Amino acid sequence: MTPRTELGALARRYDLVIVGGGITGAGILREAVRSGARVLLVEAADFASGTSSASSKLVHGGLRYLKNGQWRLTLESVRERQRLLEEAPGLVDPQPFLMPIYADRKPGRWLMQIGLRIYDAMAGVRRSHWMTREALLAAEPCLDERHLLGAMAYEDARTDDARLVLRLIFEAVAEGATALNYVRAELCQTSGRVRGVRLHDEIRGTVREIDAELVINATGAWAGQLPGAPDGAPRLRPLRGSHLVLPLQRLPLRHAVSWLHPQDGRPVFAYPWEGAVVYGTTDLDHREDLAALRITSAELDYLLAGLSRQFPRLRITAADALSTYAGVRPVIDSGKANPSAESRESALWSSPGLVGITGGKLTTFRTTAREVLRAAARQLPQLAPGADRPVFTSAMVPATQQRLYGRLGIAAAGAFLQEIPGDELQPVGDTPYSWGELRWAARHEAVVHLDDLLLRRTRLGLVSAHGGEAWLMRILDICREELGWDADRCTAEAQRYRALWRARHAPPA
Known part of the structure; x- marks a missing residue:
């Protein structure tokens, strides 16, 4: 992806405009661009800056949904997990789980065993088994040993949720889509039909109207707050x-x-x-x-x-x-007393010129995207999703490079290895990120603020002491070289990042 596009460079008209740059919007963008449609995605803040960078980082089938009787959601989630494990190694990787079983507390061994057998059957792969107390304590010696009987072992998957969103967006852009961060949208209507969007560039202060055959409201928890949108969004909790x-x-x-x-x-x-x-x-x-x-x-x-x-x-x-x-x-919101009992299913609605989507799970973004495009095709037939193709293409690479290829994708990772000097392949401290990843992101990944770089392009701000304060000066040097920031801009960005980190990520006293 090239550096951030300006509003003046946009076309006057798009077939589809997607409002919302989280996992749902990114998944729709990835599927829609394959139809040959001219597609634009806009996000009011940074890509993945909302719910999609603050999940539990798990690509999972939802074992607890079985308890709530949500069989379809569990089956769909398990199958999508397996697809992503095959398609995106290095980005979506197996995560072994242990559920210790105790004599004096729930859950019991047999209940867990039955649930996991169903879970495995849905995935078509047998992963769960019983682990003895001795084997369990050898594997995880820090566990509470009192009344410990053993553990049920099973498998799900983990990811970097922000990087999953970014890879979807950047690969869609490489195939012809356009995506802009820090651009706020309001809907424009004529005679009761949504006809496009009025875009506000939050960085440059410019405004531009864009015509669209169809608009998708993929703003997640903000679905009912999109300016100019007609009624119809479900009540959210x-x-x-x-x-x-x-x-x-x-x-x-x-x-x-x-x-x-x-x-x-x-x-x-x-x-x-x-x-x-x-x-x-x-x-x-x-x-x-x-x-x-x-x-x-x-x-x-x-x-x-x-x-x-x-x-x-x-x-x-x-x-x-x-x-x-x-x-x-x-x-x-279905009105249940227990928040955890509410369904994680998605909800669709539509009106002339608009399709809305909210709810859903990180794991099932692909099936959600295809569901949205089927609904959109009722108004714009060319958006009907074609054959179900892989979301990502993987490659056989050395194990030492699999993480890089997973996070960036095949084409970008190949370019990275050609562009980035060898001395910048060294990790930042004891983190899994290299200095070269920071340079690559600043150069190619639409970085606007320092927090884009430290909280989403990488996660240095979460996994480092004090938000990565020890490396800020060297990181700002990269931003100066790649983004053209002067001394005043570097000072302002450092102050902004520190204030944001203290407000959102510092542990409470």
Whole structure:
């Protein structure tokens, strides 16, 4: 992808305009461009800056959905997980899970075993098995040993959610789509029909109207707030999920470990991710402004209580956390008392010139995208999805390069290895990111602000102490060289990033 496009460079008319640059919008863009349609995607902030960079980072079948009787959603999720594991190695990778089983607490071995047999049958692959107490403690010696019987072992998958979105967008752009971040949209109507969008460039302050045969509202939790949109969006129940990111040295896990929280019986989990450990999650009604997202003190206490139960000898405290993050799930409100009992199904609606989509899961973005395009084809037949093709193309590469090829894609990774000097292939500290990845992102991936680079193109701001403060000066040197930032701009960006990190990601005192 080239550096960020200006509004003046856009065409006057597009077949399809997608509003929303999260996983749903990115998936629709990837599928739509294959139809030969002229497609534009706009995102009011940075790509993946909302829910799609603040998930639990798991590509999973939703084992707990079986308990709620959501068989179709589980089956669809398991199958999509298997596809992504095959298509995107290095970006979507297997994640072994352990569910310790205790004599004095739920869940019981046989109930878990039945659920996992169904889970495996849906995937068409047998992955689950019983692990003895001795084997379990050899694998994860930090677990609570009291009344421990053993564990059910099974497998899901993990990803970097922001990079998944970015790869979808950048590969769609390489095939002819256009995508702009930091461009706010409002819908334009004539005689009750949406006819296009009025775009506001949040960086340059310019405004431009674009005609469109059809507009897709893919703004997720913000679906009911799109200016100029006709009525029809379902009532949403934004549910906040908060997480801690901990040093691997303080929670030295080799597998993902899942258990039921002692306070409410909700499943929580911790697993190695990007050189650190992600631990979560909460599931609470978010009644504040959607822009005011951060973990609360009550959530912090809840998560720490869960850690104390499962890893009592480690005595982990808030001071141990590298960072925190919180996101809102765009869940359809059916009025259930328990937030966790609400369905994660997606919801579609339409009106002349518009199709809306919200809800859904990270794992099932492809099936959601195809569902949206089938609905869109009722108004614009050329958007009907064709044969079901792979979302990503993978390549046989050395194991040492698989991560790079997974994160960037085949074409971009090949160009990266030609462009980036060898001395910049070294990692930044003890993180999995190289200095070359920072340079590549600044040069090619529509970076506008420092937080784009540290919180989404890479995740240095989450997995490094103090948000990566130790490397800011060298990172700003790269931005100066690749983005043309002068000294004043570098100072302003550093101040902006530090303030944002303190407000959204610093562990509460």
